[in-house]
Amino acid sequence: MTRADTLARARELDRPQLAYLVRFPTAHGTGETDLTWAQIDHDTAWIAGRLREHGLAAGRRAVLTASGFEGFWCHAMIGALRTLRVTYGIAEAMGWDHRRTAVFHRELAPQAMIGLSAETVEGLSGAADVGEMFRSTSVVLARPTAVPLLHAVGVSACVLAPLGPALAIECPERAGAHVDAAAWRIGERDGQLTVAAAEGRGSPLAETPLGVVGRVVTGRCGCGSDDPRVLFAEANQLSPARS
Numbered sequence: 001m002t003r004a005d006t007l008a009r010a011r012e013l014d015r016p017q018l019a020y021l022v023r024f025p026t027a028h029g030t031g032e033t034d035l036t037w038a039q040i041d042h043d044t045a046w047i048a049g050r051l052r053e054h055g056l057a058a059g060r061r062a063v064l065t066a067s068g069f070e071g072f073w074c075h076a077m078i079g080a081l082r083t084l085r086v087t088y089g090i091a092e093a094m095g096w097d098h099r100r101t102a103v104f105h106r107e108l109a110p111q112a113m114i115g116l117s118a119e120t121v122e123g124l125s126g127a128a129d130v131g132e133m134f135r136s137t138s139v140v141l142a143r144p145t146a147v148p149l150l151h152a153v154g155v156s157a158c159v160l161a162p163l164g165p166a167l168a169i170e171c172p173e174r175a176g177a178h179v180d181a182a183a184w185r186i187g188e189r190d191g192q193l194t195v196a197a198a199e200g201r202g203s204p205l206a207e208t209p210l211g212v213v214g215r216v217v218t219g220r221c222g223c224g225s226d227d228p229r230v231l232f233a234e235a236n237q238l239s240p241a242r243s
């Protein structure tokens with residue numbers, strides 16, 4: 001029951017700065033960094049910019065597939081969809097929930113699928129023609145391991161990948177997945193990707209090898225962004241011609 005003195009007490013509560021302790025797999029175990037509410041606001045604005053480039057705007061519809069432990073980027077992704085006034089549904093990215101993805105896709109008829117995993121695509125493949133299902137979906141942002149599965153059935157997918165505590169999103173140029181340079185320093189060492197916090201991030205993270213095979217491309221992208229781009233071996237973006 002809400003009472004006046006409860007509300008008065010609530011008014012006194014401080015909202016802690018820390019939103020998440022982000023734990024992520026590294027080449028040598030587990031890494032950890034803080035994520036504050038202010039950083040989530042920053043990430044929300046950055047993601048909204050990337051989604052806008054893909055044509056997401058008020059009145060569009062999206063289905064987001066993500067796992068419960070991915071709140072550190074999903075929170076900002078959902079905030080971005082709300083900022084853009086995109087109607088969205090959320091399904092779990094693990095294979096067992098692929099039917100929810102199928103139902104949301106059928107009922108919402110989304111213009112965008114965001115975060116499709118290989119497990120979801122494989123689950124859907126058992127009961128549906130995945131090519132038929134997504135070929136008319138304007139924007140498909142898929143995990144690196146899902147991209148070749150989708151390309152094989154004629155679905156033109158762009159890469160979306162959590163990269164340690166960062167998020168990489170490919171723009172319509174399809175020239176590698178952008179990472180926010182104001183927040184992260186992405187690098188490569190012996191063919192593997194590394195991540196560190198940028199100076200302005202506010203939460204320190206020293207250069208950390210991620211155990212992910214990939215390449216980093218710098219220089220301005222055709223979309224006009226100077227954010228570096230990541231090419232993932234898993235997504236078959238590292239063709240001999242490019243490396």
Ligand SMILES: [Zn+2]
Nearest residue numbers: 171173221223
């Ligand atoms: Zn670009």
